[in-house]
Each structure stands twice: as C-alpha cells, then as structure tokens.
Amino acid sequence: MNGHAVVAGGGIGGLAAAVGLLRAGWEVTVLESAPDFSEVGSGFALTANGVTALSALGLGEETRSLGHPLRAEGTRDVHGRWIARLDAENAPESLRLHGVHRQRLHGMLLAAAHGADLHHSATVHGVEPGSLPGEFARVHVTENGTTRRLSADLVVGADGLRSVVRAGVDPAVRVRYSGMSSWRGIAGSTDLIGDAFRAYWGPAAEFGALRIDQGEIYWYGYVRLPEHTDFSDELDAALTRFADWAEPVPALIAATDPRRLLRHDVYELSPTAHRIAAGRVVLLGDAAHAMLPTMGQGVNTALEDAAALGRVVRPGELIDGVARYSAERYGRTRGIQRRSAMMARIGSHLSNPAAVAARNGLMRLAPVGAMASSSSRIFDWLPPAPLPDADD
Numbered sequence: 245m246n247g248h249a250v251v252a253g254g255g256i257g258g259l260a261a262a263v264g265l266l267r268a269g270w271e272v273t274v275l276e277s278a279p280d281f282s283e284v285g286s287g288f289a290l291t292a293n294g295v296t297a298l299s300a301l302g303l304g305e306e307t308r309s310l311g312h313p314l315r316a317e318g319t320r321d322v323h324g325r326w327i328a329r330l331d332a333e334n335a336p337e338s339l340r341l342h343g344v345h346r347q348r349l350h351g352m353l354l355a356a357a358h359g360a361d362l363h364h365s366a367t368v369h370g371v372e373p374g375s376l377p378g379e380f381a382r383v384h385v386t387e388n389g390t391t392r393r394l395s396a397d398l399v400v401g402a403d404g405l406r407s408v409v410r411a412g413v414d415p416a417v418r419v420r421y422s423g424m425s426s427w428r429g430i431a432g433s434t435d436l437i438g439d440a441f442r443a444y445w446g447p448a449a450e451f452g453a454l455r456i457d458q459g460e461i462y463w464y465g466y467v468r469l470p471e472h473t474d475f476s477d478e479l480d481a482a483l484t485r486f487a488d489w490a491e492p493v494p495a496l497i498a499a500t501d502p503r504r505l506l507r508h509d510v511y512e513l514s515p516t517a518h519r520i521a522a523g524r525v526v527l528l529g530d531a532a533h534a535m536l537p538t539m540g541q542g543v544n545t546a547l548e549d550a551a552a553l554g555r556v557v558r559p560g561e562l563i564d565g566v567a568r569y570s571a572e573r574y575g576r577t578r579g580i581q582r583r584s585a586m587m588a589r590i591g592s593h594l595s596n597p598a599a600v601a602a603r604n605g606l607m608r609l610a611p612v613g614a615m616a617s618s619s620s621r622i623f624d625w626l627p628p629a630p631l632p633d634a635d636d
C-alpha cells in the first residue's frame with residue numbers, strides 16, 4: 245500500500261511538495277486554509293536552482309514557457325551609477341534567471357498536483373508528530389466548521405511563516421519583524437528596462453525591477469518602516485519614497501495601477517529553526533526557513549525542498565528518509581538564510597550616508613567575478629539523486 249502524506253498549506257511550497265510526493269508514489273492530501281488555492285499577485289526571479297528543482301519535479305517542459313528570460317546586470321546606486329556591474333553576455337549559465345508571475349507558477353503546480361486530494365478552507369490547528377517507527381502522525385484540521393483528526397504516515401508543514409506545524413517540531417522559534425517593509429507592484433509599461441534585472445541599493449532601501457511578461461514589469465521597493473505602518477494612499481507613499489531615485493524607478497512606480505500594488509511587512513525567524521523534522525513531520529519553505537528577500541531565494545529554496553523531499557523520503561523507509569531530508573536541507577537553507585541577512589545588512593539596512601558611501605566605494609573596488617562565483621554556489625544546486633525505486 246502507498247504511504248499517505250498530509251501537506252499543510254497549498255502555497256508554492258506545499259503544492260510543489262505534493263507534486264514531488266505524488267511522483268514518488270505517495271497518496272497525498274493537501275490542506276489549505278484559504279477559501280481557494282491562489283497566490284499573491286506579484287512576481288519573483290526564478291533562479292537556476294529553482295529551474296533545476298522544477299525539472300526534478302518533472303516540470304522542466306512547462307517551466308520553459310513559464311517566465312521571461314532576464315539579463316542580470318548588477319547593482320546601481322540611487323543615482324543610477326554602477327556599484328557592481330556584471331558582464332551579462334559572459335555570465336555563467338548558473339546566473340541566468342527568469343521573471344515569473346507567482347500566480348502562473350502556482351497555477352502550474354496546482355495543475356501538476358491534480359492527483360492529490362486537495363482541500364481548501366481546511367485549517368490545520370495542531371499536529372501530533374507520531375513516532376518512527378510505530379505511531380502514525382495526526383493532523384487536527386477544521387474544514388467547513390467540522391473538526392477532525394487525520395492519520396498520516398508523513399506530515400509536511402508547508403504552512404508558511406506563521407506555521408502551526410512548526411510548533412510541533414521546534415517550538416522555540418518565533419516570528420520577528422525585520423524592520424523592513426516591501427512594496428511589490430506590477431507596472432504595465434513595456435519599454436522601461438528591456439530584459440535587464442535592474443537592482444538599486446540606497447540608504448535604508450532597495451529597489452528592483454524585472455520583466456515577468458511581454459507587457460508586465462514586476463518591481464519591489466524594500467524600505468525601512470515601522471511595523472504596521474498604514475498609508476492612506478500606498479502608490480503615493482511609494483512615489484514619494486523613491487521620488488529622488490534615478491529613472492526609471494519613479495517612472496515604473498508611476499506606471500503601476502494601484503490595484504496591482506501590495507505592501508507587506510517582512511518578518512524573519514528568531515531564533516532560526518534548529519530542527520526541520522520531528523517524528524513523522526518535516527517542514528518545508530517558509531515554515532522551515534523564512535528568510536529575508538534580499539537574495540530572492542524564498543520561493544527558489546521552497547522548490548528545492550520539495551524536489552529533495554520527493555527524492556529522499558519513501559513510504560517504506562521513513563526513518564532514513566526523514567533523516568536524509570534534514571541532512572540535505574538544513575545546512576543549505578540555513579546558509580542561504582544567513583547570506584540573505586548579510587546582504588540585507590550591506591544592501592538595504594544601512595542608513596547612515598557615510599556608511600552608504602563607504603559601502604558603494606568598496607563595492608566598486610571588489611572583483612565582480614568573485615562575487616558572481618560565490619553567488620553561483622547557491623544557484624548551481626543539484627537535487628539529491630533519486631532513490632533506486634523512484635519513478636522518474
């Protein structure tokens with residue numbers, strides 16, 4: 245008989261996990277608390293490791309038409325002067341990226357997860373992790389007003405930053421405000437940045453823009469703000485914050501329909517999770533390792549987790565599988581979390597003008613090749629080899 249896996253959360257990480265587990269022969273139930281399966285209307289950069297993960301999930305073909313190929317060109321200051329310039333033409337394959345609309349990726353994963361038993365309006369509010377071997381795990385879920393307990397051979401906590409499942413794995417972890425908030429907009433403009441991924445570092449802020457479709461440019465403005473700041477007019481607030489930055493920053497913001505503008509306060513885990521598995525429960529994506537968005541790796545590492553999970557955890561050998569998953573994923577994601585925090589300290593959290601000028605000066609002197617090759621170590625990721633009985 246196939247093992248039964250229950251996935252808590254039907255975001256990008258949860259659906260990708262469902263796809264990986266289905267391919268490995270699991271029966272999969274996905275429990276999503278929202279009233280339907282959907283994603284926020286914004287974009288992100290799919291990096292080479294994310295592409296590799298999607299291919300390992302059997303979605304290589306679909307991924308090719310998912311997004312828009314981009315040229316990573318480096319980072320500029322608020323006046324548009326280079327801080328670090330990449331040689332885009334000769335950039336290694338691992339630095340290639342694609343601009344992707346999150347809803348398109350989510351839709352693709354939802355279609356690929358059609359063999360799973362998908363439940364929306366189903367909120368998980370507790371997990372008993374069970375033990376290996378022996379006891380099943382139990383998931384407490386309320387669906388349409390009815391609460392029940394589901395038994396599972398394996399539970400995947402893919403329920404995001406404020407994971408309920410994480411409490412059963414590493415209860416010491418808390419969610420902490422990072423001091424930063426991020427606008428995310430989609431501008432309808434077609435000709436402001438070509439195919440470049442534009443990135444700017446300022447004092448106490450960072451701005452980036454990338455094409456996600458022929459007529460859509462996704463941009464983010466990551467700024468220092470007190471938690472829960474509320475602007476009556478978000479577009480006007482973003483325009484004011486970036487008014488004196490080099491074009492096309494203000495023009496991109498001005499070309500945004502206010503209905504396609506979001507702002508979210510950005511949180512991190514403190515302390516970082518020391519464990520991402522307990523008993524029959526594993527954590528994945530933000531539930532395991534929510535990270536600052538400064539390396540653009542939240543989605544990409546969630547996809548890696550899912551691809552690895554499907555390859556190393558098999559119904560018949562859970563004890564080894566859960567241990568293999570932890571060993572594969574903990575160190576790597578912890579390293580990327582740390583690096584994202586370091587990039588935040590250098591890139592966007594600095595506010596003192598002298599410190600910003602010193603940073604920009606030092607960055608201009610640093611060998612760009614060395615920076616690119618240290619980033620390549622993140623993007624060059626390969627999934628674990630499939631176990632011998634894997635169906636791929």
Ligand SMILES: Cc1cc2nc3c(=O)[nH]c(=O)nc-3n(C[C@H](O)[C@H](O)[C@H](O)COP(=O)(O)OP(=O)(O)OC[C@H]3O[C@@H](n4cnc5c(N)ncnc54)[C@H](O)[C@@H]3O)c2cc1C
Nearest residue numbers: 253255256257277288368403404426529530540541542543
């Ligand atoms: C402002 C901002 C900018 C970002 N920019 C980037 C970027 O450029 N690139 C990048 O790679 N990443 C970026 N990220 C990070 C990225 O959004 C996350 O890392 C990624 O979405 C994590 O996916 P996930 O599936 O683990 O979690 P989520 O997307 O949070 O999905 C969790 C799902 O679980 C559901 N859920 C929650 N609780 C329960 C429950 N109790 N029961 C059942 N279901 C539940 C939720 O409704 C949701 O559908 C950014 C994040 C922020 C906040």
